[in-house]
Amino acid sequence: MTAHAETILPPRPPAPQQSAGRPWARRGPGFRLAVLLGTILPPVPVIAALLYTDWPPVTIFVAIYLPLQLIAACAAAISQRGTRAAGDAVIIVLAIGATLLAVIVLGSILSTIAIRGYQAMSVAFLTQNTLYISPSTPLGYGGVGAAVLGTFIIVALATVITVPIGIATAVYVTEVRGRAVPYVRFFVQAMSGVPSVVAGLFILVVLILSGALAYSALAGALAYSILMLPTVARTAEEVLKLVPEELRTGALALGSTRARVVGQVVLPAARTGIVTATILGIARVVGETAPLLLTSLSNDRTIINPVGNPIASLPVFIFDKVSLPFPDAVARAWGAALVLMVIVAILFTAARLLSARRFAKS
Secondary structure, eight states: OOOOOOOOOOOOOOOOOOOOOOGGGOOOHHHHHHHHHHHHTTHHHHHHHHHHOOOOHHHHIIIIIHHHHHHHHHHHHHHHHOTTHHHHHHHHHHHHHHHHHHHHHHHHHHHHHHHHHHTTOSHHHHHOOSTTOOTTSOTTSOOSHHHHHHHHHHHHHHHHHHHHHHHHHHHIIIIIOOTTHHHHHHHHHHHTTOOHHHHHHHHIIIIITTTSSOSSHHHHHHHHHHHHHHHHHHHHHHHHHTSOHHHHHHHHHTTOOHHHHIIIIIHHHTHHHHHHHHHHHHHHHTTOOHHHHHHTOOOSSOOOOSSSSOOOOHHHHHHHHHTSSOHHHHHHHHHHHHHHHHHHHHHHHHHHHHHHHHHHHO
């Protein structure tokens, strides 16, 4: 029997414990000084300009705060990482500054409309028309009821006209994929750049001046349809592209025709996105004034018939009242602008919620 010598290895010493490094915590005195200057230096002249000058906040932000913040950010970056970091600091400050500038401008517009429009808010303002109202009548009488109803009728007709055409266009581009797809995409893209006044002029010349149609809600809806169609078609196209290809091939493998696949598989799967496209199209045109000035005009009465009579609308109501030299008429215009802003905000919020729900399901 052979004896095997067992080799006994010495125990391995424990590995030294390494402390977690924090390179971002290494801050020199130059960096701290630059951060201190960046924190203290820009607000001082800004506060002084706000107190002792009549400059608007946007001008103060662009002319004083942003240059000083650029200098402080570049000093902090150079003191920490050298001259190469100055470019990164400039880009970061400009990006944040552009965002803040957009927020300031948007907040200024929204707050102005809300403050001035709230003065006209009342039940009478939201429900009455301006049939027996003069421009100097107090705010307690007359309102935008007829204009809200007219806007709803015009937008509803435009939606009924546009949505089927926009969905059919998206289906042709994504499902049929015929030879005319490049031309269809080109014309849809070209229509997205058409000025709103051109859409109104087209309906005016082709249909109204020729006698085929009178100034009415239908004429305004046709002008709106020209502006809505690109938004609905492009958004619906992108939504249909998100439908998995496996659904199409599976339905075709079961013996379904292409038409049944589109009608019973693809469109139901993209239903939420199509609703979002519709809402975005409505929000795109609900505030347009130029087409309605040329097609539906205005009316002090409450009109329900969409054909044969001019009809009131919120954009035209604002356009008519804001230019009058009477404080109460201008206040009504601000109130109508607030109502229109709330409607647009509701539409965009609904579109965002539907989009979030669609992506959550996918």
